[in-house]
Amino acid sequence: MEIRWLQDFLAVAETGNFTRAAAMRNTSQAAFSRRIQQLEAWFGVALIDRSILPTQLTPEGEQFRITASRILSEVLDARADLKGIPEQRPDHIRIALPFALATARFPAWWAQWSRELRLTSELVVGNVHDIGIGFLSGATEMMICFHAAQQPVHLEPERIEGMEIETDFFRPYINPMLLRREGFSLPGEPGKPLPLLMYSSGVYFSRLVDLIVESAGGIAHGRRIVESDMSDILRDMAIAGHGIAWLPESTVAHVPKDALVPIGGARWSMPLSIMAFRDRANVNPAVSRLWAALKRGRPQGMIRSRPNAMLGRLSTVVG
Numbered sequence: 001m002e003i004r005w006l007q008d009f010l011a012v013a014e015t016g017n018f019t020r021a022a023a024m025r026n027t028s029q030a031a032f033s034r035r036i037q038q039l040e041a042w043f044g045v046a047l048i049d050r051s052i053l054p055t056q057l058t059p060e061g062e063q064f065r066i067t068a069s070r071i072l073s074e075v076l077d078a079r080a081d082l083k084g085i086p087e088q089r090p091d092h093i094r095i096a097l098p099f100a101l102a103t104a105r106f107p108a109w110w111a112q113w114s115r116e117l118r119l120t121s122e123l124v125v126g127n128v129h130d131i132g133i134g135f136l137s138g139a140t141e142m143m144i145c146f147h148a149a150q151q152p153v154h155l156e157p158e159r160i161e162g163m164e165i166e167t168d169f170f171r172p173y174i175n176p177m178l179l180r181r182e183g184f185s186l187p188g189e190p191g192k193p194l195p196l197l198m199y200s201s202g203v204y205f206s207r208l209v210d211l212i213v214e215s216a217g218g219i220a221h222g223r224r225i226v227e228s229d230m231s232d233i234l235r236d237m238a239i240a241g242h243g244i245a246w247l248p249e250s251t252v253a254h255v256p257k258d259a260l261v262p263i264g265g266a267r268w269s270m271p272l273s274i275m276a277f278r279d280r281a282n283v284n285p286a287v288s289r290l291w292a293a294l295k296r297g298r299p300q301g302m303i304r305s306r307p308n309a310m311l312g313r314l315s316t317v318v319g
Contacts, residue, residue, distance in 0.1 A: 003075060005039040006068045008032060010137055012048060013065050015129075016055050023202065073138025093286040096124045096131035096140040098204075100231040101274065104250040105166070117289050127229060128153075128204050135277065136160075141287050146204065146248065147275045150211050161280050164273045165294050169249045170208055171269035173260040175241040184244070186264035188221030195243030196222045200229040208270060209246045216267045235260070248272060 004025075011021035022032035040047050047061035057065060097106060102125045113119050124131060124140050135143040136155065146168065147153050155162065174184065188194040196219070199206035213219055225243045228234055234245040235252060239259045252260050262269075276294055278287055 001039070001042055002035075003072070005035050005042075006072050007133070007137075008035050009039055009047065009061075009068055010065070010072065011133060012036065012055060013057055013061070014133060014136065018055060020129075020202070069137050076137070076139050091118060091286055092120045092122070093142060093284065093290060094122045094124065094140040096126070096135050096143040096145075098128050098131065098145055099125055100248060100251055101144060101146070103232055104248070104253065105274070113290060113293070117286075117293055119286055119290065138279075141278065141282055141284055142290065143277045145275060145277075147273045148208055148211075148270055149273075150270065151204070151207050153275065155277055159280060160277050161291075162275050162277045163291075163294060165276050166250075166274040168272040168274055169269060170205070170212075170246060170272050171249070172244050172246050172263050173235075173238050173252060174244045174263045175238060176258060176261045178241045178243075179261065179263065184263065186244075186268050187217065187219045190221060192221065194219060194222035195225045197226050197228075197234045197237050197243040197245035198224050199231075199234070199246075200227050203229045205231060205246065212246070212268060212270050216264075250274075 008021070008025055011025055012018060015021045018033060018036075019029055022029040025032060036048060043060075043064070045060045046058050047064060049056045049058050049061075102123065106123070110121070113121075124134060126134075128145050131140065131143055131145070132153075132155070134140050143155075144165070145153065147164075148170070153162075172186065178184070182192070184192070184194055186194070199209060226234070226237055228237075231245075231247055231251050235247050235255070237243065238245040238247070239255065244263060247260075276291075278291055282288075
């Protein structure tokens with residue numbers, strides 16, 4: 001058995017889709033399917049029920065899913081131990097974040113956490129799909145990510161506890177000089193297509209943009225100038241005057257006021273939550289201390305906590 005077989009299996013279990021799971025694992029679907037078949041051959045039983053859509057686990061697969069998560073977590077812990085990284089220091093926590101929050105919010109959060117709680121941290125940054133799989137496998141101990149009610153995140157509420165720690169807003173921005181020069185307005189005009197700076201297909205924010213545009217009635221005239229899976233890149237492209245980008249407010253908070261302005265009304269925007277997640281079974285004192293601080297409303301600026309009652313699948317959360 002190979003470790004990557006377990007990672008592949010857990011990816012299918014969470015996405016319910018071979019194509020998305022293969023893309024998440026950066027491999028072709030053919031190679032990915034062969035590895036799943038090798039894992040099933042090793043066990044001598046079918047782990048995936050391929051007769052229904054979305055793809056589901058067989059009873060044997062559901063039983064093995066728990067074991068696979070534990071094995072992968074223990075192997076990752078062992079690797080860290082051999083590298084000389086203590087895994088259960090009472091002041092150390094492994095936190096997973098998407099790129100946008102890691103650059104826009106984490107420095108301010110950490111200034112509070114490290115001072116008030118005297119913590120140390122290993123930060124794991126990636127798209128939400130990857131950090132979600134790592135979090136569920138035990139590679140990280142807390143995950144913080146964006147959440148929209150229209151595109152919810154589900155992380156097994158009986159196992160995973162979730163809490164809203166901040167709010168944000170997702171809206172389109174444009175360089176004001178470009179706006180004045182071209183007179184752009186959503187949803188666009190004949191003969192004047194909107195230059196769109198868009199998220200790559202499958203990225204979580206790409207799904208949010210699709211929902212916003214669909215709800216607003218569509219973009220009549222527009223063309224994609226650049227695609228990226230990182231909001232920071234699209235933000236910088238918008239600042240440079242290359243087009244319109246949908247961004248969380250937090251990613252433009254430190255941008256000069258004359259660099260970007262919102263475009264379009266409320267129907268082109270969407271409220272966001274910033275959610276923190278932890279495994280209820282995690283006994284790391286650092287996790288417990290940070291979680292308690294978040295519930296008390298510290299660090300400053302963090303607001304509103306609630307139980308994790310969200311619906312959906314991790315397969316809907318990419319980015």
